[in-house]
Amino acid sequence: MNSLPDQPDQIAVSVQDPFLSLLHTLQKADFYPHPVREPIQCLQTHCSVVLLTGDYAYKLKKPVNLGFLDYSTAEKREHFLQEELRLNSPVAPDIYQEVLTVELTDNQWHWQKAKKSAGDNSQPKDYLLKMAQFPQDCLLVSMFEAGKLSSQDIIALALKVAEFHRETVTNAEINSFGDPAVIWQSVSDNFLATEKYLGIAQSPDQYQEICQFSKDFYQTQDHIFRERQAMGKIRECHGDLHLRNLCYWQGKIQLFDRIEFNQPFRFVDVIYDIAFTMMDLQAKGRTDWAYLFLNTYLEQTGDWHGLQVLPFYLCRQAYVRAKVTSFLLDDANLNEVEKQKALVTAKGYYQLAWQYSQLGQQKEKKIVLMTGLSGSGKSTIAQHLGQFLPAVHIRSDAVRKHLAKVPLNEPGKADLYSKAMTKKVYQSLLDLASLVVKSGFNVILDAKFDLVLWRSPIIKFAVQEKFSLTIINCHAPMEVLRERLQSRRGDISDANETLLLIQSLDWQDFTESEAPLVFYLDTSAAEENHLPEALLRIFLSSSD
Known part of the structure; x- marks a missing residue:
């Protein structure tokens, strides 16, 4: 997929005079009770302004009502700033600090020094969210554009999001937002909002196919949405998890700017968040990183079931970005060059x-x-x-521990490797293979597959369903295998030298019928960060 340019960072919006006077005041260094780095940078979006003063950043919400968000009164702006502080402090504690009040007296804005009693509306006032300012080159999108983002950063991001989803809350109210009818309302609203751009940013045929896919999915996969509810996968998520809302600061990845203004955008399936990040990476031309992110997350959470709704949410997130970018075409404050850039971006989404x-x-x-x-x-x-390829990568070690509810980073006891548990693991691999390919993805099943008993059901399934099947047999001299196991650190596998010896004695060679499917790969000289060219040729030729 080709890389898409980001939409313009700043969108000018006409607002009323009190707001403009406050914004003007906030751009003066002597207004602040601390040293300021001049000139003060002013970053605008359609609904807020962020002022960068050096050590601190201040967010001011615009007095606008856009339907899906309403900041039209000072009371609402205070409420949503407090919500933003509540939601983001746990995931970005180094950034979010406090909500401050400013009031207008004698035609001048001042910081309110003491909390006034409830109902005291004697002076016009507004509110600011005070945050620690981090360098803009710490944003993951800035790191990406500078070529400084790495695959290890993507893995760290996936681990961070998995941890966030484990800890974020759910309850009956939140779970109700996973009802299929509620989900469909949000999706159908997007289609209605973009009808005016048919023939401009997207073709009528494209529009009809996307609409039909979404409607068919909603109508035929109703039971999957309800299963996700029953599994507790509808949680208070981030809602806008793309690279502009992620940063690497203070030695760790931090999630910020969670959606506070609209519950249906935040009370969502955890896969909704995953789809947003994947879509953003693919829009930037990094499908490889999108799948590295996905596979790391799924291995940590064991939520392979979520792949059934992933295509729906991927389509939804790309369409939302297309919709929001299309709105820029109607912005009277943008010049023709900016609108043309927005049009190209919208078409890409x-x-x-x-x-x-x-x-x-x-x-x-x-x-x-x-x-x-x-x-x-x-x-x-x-x-x-x-x-x-790309493909969903499923390790038997992860499946085994998730089945037994053993944390991935903890060693398993003897019963984890019993014959009964091993049988469950290989049955789960078969079930997951079926789920993954029928959801629209390639799949890599990563296990010993040392017995014909374990290999034959997968082969039978692939033949019956007419899926392409390749068996890759990795091998290296025993001394190399022992050295690797001795030096292994931080891996989820519990394998050791004793187990290696048992495996080598129990191994069953490939049968005559299996042999044509097997590619033998000597990994003793394989480069750690590269696939062998001979292996690449197999899959490149099969895709011709």
Whole structure:
């Protein structure tokens, strides 16, 4: 997918005079009770202004009512700033500090020094959210544009989001927003809002296909949305999880600017958040990182079930970005060059939404079995292959621990590796393979697959459903395998040298019928960050 340019950072909006006088005052260095770095930068969006003063940033909400958000009164602006502080302090404690009051007396704005009694409306007032200011080059989008974002940063981001989703709350009220009818209302509103841009930013045929995909999904997958509710996957999420709302500061990734103004945008399926980040990465031309992010998150959470709704939410998030960017075409404050840039960006997002709507229409899905003894490098190869194909990568080690409810970073006891549990693991891998490919994604199953008993059901499934199947057998000399296991740190696998010996004795060679499907890969000399060219040629030729 081609990279899309971001929409313009600043959008001028006409507002009333009290707001303009306050904004003018906030751009004066002597207004602040602390040293200020001049000139004060003023960053605007359609609904707020952020003033960068050096050590601190101040957010001022504009007195606007846009339907999906309402900041039209001072009371509402205070409420939503307090909500923003409440929501963001847990995930970005180094950034968010306090809500401050300013009041207008004798035609001059002042900081309110003491909290006044409730109902005291003697002076006009407004409110500011005070935050610690971090360098703008700490934004993940800035790091991306500067070529400083790495695959390790993407992994760290996925781990952070997985932790956030584990800790964020849910309850009966929040869960009710996962009702299919509530979800559909939000999606259908997007379609109504973009009808005026048909023939301008998207074609009527494209619009109809996206609408039809979304409507069909809503009508035929009603039970999946309800299963997500029953599983507790509707939570108080971020709601706007793209690279402009993420930063690397104080030695860690921080999520900020959670949506506070609209509950249906925040009380959502956790996969809604994941889809936003994936879509943003793919819009920037990094499908490989989108799948690295997805696979890391799914391994941590075990939420492979969420892949069933991922195409729906990917399409939805791309369409929302297209809609918001389309609105810029009507902004009288933008010049023709800016509008043309917005048009190109909107077209790209509409095209991306259409591509997501076609995920289930791809003729041939790929199933890859990674086989080999512990330490053979199959998980490392699988991780890179997952980014290349791209594909969902599922490790048996993660499946095993999620089934037993054992934390991934803790070693399992003997019963975790019993014959009964191993049988459950391989059955789960088969079930997940079916779920993944039928949801529109390629899948890599990463396990020993040392017995014909474990391999044959997957092969039978692929043949019956007419999916492409490749078996990759990773191997290396035993001394290399032992060295790798001895030096392994921080991996979810519990394999050791004793287990390696048992595996080598129990291994069953590939049968005559399996042999044509097998690609043998010697990983003893494989480069850690690159897929072997011979392996790449297999998949490149199969996609011709």
